[in-house]
């Protein structure tokens with residue numbers, strides 16, 4: 001007797017390992033993979049061309065991986081989320097499927113799309129199964145003593161760890177090879193350019209990146225703030241498209257700690273993965289964030305800076321070497337170091353008084369790891385409007401940060417070559433004459449004045 005067909009609707013979970021929707025669909029019957037590229041929705045969400053290109057290649061790598069298990073993967077172009085639900089309905093009929101399996105996505109548009117798909121498919125008599133593959137502990141697993149969602153990271157992290165101890169860390173394996181003959185597979189190619197030398201696509205490549213990083217995990221705490229050093233994992237693009245799961249990452253981290261749970265739960269890198277979980281829980285609890293609202297309802301929003309400042313910031317022409325180096329890193333690679341993301345965000349928002357939402361959208365349009373929850377969380381943290389955000393008076397000084405985290409100007413020299421010849425001291429803040437001689441812009445703001453203005457407005 002032939003097994004029932006279940007469609008697996010892939011979205012930001014482009015992997016075969018630790019993929020609950022795929023695993024259980026295959027366990028229950030014959031799995032057929034579907035990927036729907038929503039062109040218009042991507043524009044509406046400001047997704048970067050480099051991220052779209054990376055997704056395209058990850059879909060192709062996933063197809064290769066699945067085909068070895070006799071699981072086909074059909075990819076199609078649709079316009080928006082409403083269209084993707086209609087397409088799914090058609091595919092269900094075409095494949096005579098009994099069920100549709102997928103892993104939840106948490107931003108509001110995606111949640112609405114999924115609820116709509118579930119309703120329509122269930123009305124057609126299909127079995128719809130939803131899983132949580134993008135988060136390690138299921139949504140709403142932890143709450144404060146009053147039963148409310150956490151708004152502050154440290155107690156959230158503590159509760160997260162306690163919950164996690166009861167849950168275990170084993171990721172799901174890849175499904176067993178199925179008995180199915182693949183005929184033709186529909187392929188929609190939406191290739192775009194991205195730095196595939198830095199981020200080769202696929203789950204295998206993601207695992208190799210993780211394995212390169214783990215031996216250095218012991219130095220993460222001391223190196224993670226130095227942009228000239230490869231001190232962080234650079235796994236964010238893979239996590240954003242789901243080529244690797246956060247659970248797979250931390251299970252390897254526990255192995256690296258040789259199963260020593262005490263050391264594992266104290267690990268700084270684990271803490272960063274928990275920040276990712278925290279921001280996901282924040283958008284689950286606060287759907288209005290997906291509609292561009294601030295988390296802290298009483299936060300002051302005083303953003304009336306000149307648009308020209310935004311334009312110069314976005315081109316890496318602020319006259320502040322560290323800020324310009326950071327923005328050029330983003331424009332050239334699609335990625336920016338975390339310390340620099342904080343610096344450029346505070347610079348734009350607090351010192352230039354530009355609405356953080358403009359910076360948030362610019363980041364999405366250029367980041368290969370663009371992720372709504374983490375990006376919004378990061379921007380609202382920096383602008384002091386977010387959950388457990390920086391206090392309003394915390395404004396990073398670009399020159400002090402530059403001296404502290406790039407003391408010899410190694411990072412600046414690489415990204416702002418016109419300053420290469422300057423001494424380690426001068427490179428952080430060249431004199432007016434040096435700027436003129438080297439063709440480097442004068443500072444677009446006076447730091448001290450801008451800082452004072454921000455403090456007056458925000459206090």
Ligand SMILES: Cc1cc2nc3c(=O)[nH]c(=O)nc-3n(C[C@H](O)[C@H](O)[C@H](O)COP(=O)(O)OP(=O)(O)OC[C@H]3O[C@@H](n4cnc5c(N)ncnc54)[C@H](O)[C@@H]3O)c2cc1C
Pocket residue numbers: 224232233234235236237239240272273275276279336337338339341342345363367369370371372374375376377378379382
């Ligand atoms: C203004 C701003 C915008 C940001 N936008 C994004 C974004 O769009 N996408 C994104 O993935 N991260 C974003 N971050 C968080 C962080 O900068 C990146 O995750 C990190 O730089 C990625 O590099 P990595 O993979 O080497 O990180 P590692 O230091 O190796 O950390 C491992 C993983 O933990 C997660 N992580 C680390 N730091 C954070 C953090 N502060 N918040 C949430 N998750 C974190 C990421 O998934 C990361 O890949 C933003 C931060 C700020 C301040």
